[in-house]
Amino acid sequence: MIIRAYDKKDLKSMIKIWNEVVEEGIAFPQEELLDNITGADFFASQTYAAVAEDENNHVICGLYILHPNNIGRCGHICNTSYAISSEYRGRHIGEQLVLDSLCQAKRHAFAILQFNAVVESNTHARHLYERLGFIQLGTIPNGFKMKDGHFENICPYYREL
Numbered sequence: 001m002i003i004r005a006y007d008k009k010d011l012k013s014m015i016k017i018w019n020e021v022v023e024e025g026i027a028f029p030q031e032e033l034l035d036n037i038t039g040a041d042f043f044a045s046q047t048y049a050a051v052a053e054d055e056n057n058h059v060i061c062g063l064y065i066l067h068p069n070n071i072g073r074c075g076h077i078c079n080t081s082y083a084i085s086s087e088y089r090g091r092h093i094g095e096q097l098v099l100d101s102l103c104q105a106k107r108h109a110f111a112i113l114q115f116n117a118v119v120e121s122n123t124h125a126r127h128l129y130e131r132l133g134f135i136q137l138g139t140i141p142n143g144f145k146m147k148d149g150h151f152e153n154i155c156p157y158y159r160e161l
Helices: 008-024 036-044 093-107 123-131
Strands: 002-005 048-053 061-068 077-084 112-119 138-147 151-160
Touching: 002 093, 008 036, 008 048, 008 077, 048 077, 048 093, 061 093, 077 093, 093 112, 093 123, 093 151, 112 138, 123 151
Parallel strands: 077 112
Antiparallel strands: 002 048, 048 061, 061 077, 112 151, 138 151
């Protein structure tokens, strides 16, 4: 697996993967799907965006976006989102994406990486983050509306870089 900066040729695959996670409705806060125009604008607006490319068949199987979590006096804190194609889940691609995002966050002069809304039932992600040194800040009751309309708790995490 190669983790690299995205290229415009990757956009079709990136939009497909992003939309798959949005449509699942259990991880990302977004409800609107990206199209070719909004997707290109969205990924270009990030501080950094990367893809996971399968070295054997050159398929884009995952991605992440990196951007400031806030502005001004909190501008040293960044945020990321990770998406992996359902066909490639369970292959430790998420770990590779998180590790690369930590390096890129440092390169872009951020001091803290914060996850605002990790859904409590997303145990695979939570175990990964904790294993990589992220600290849970607490729990926000009913902070995430699932696709079926019920609410679940969210667990913010952070890690100093």
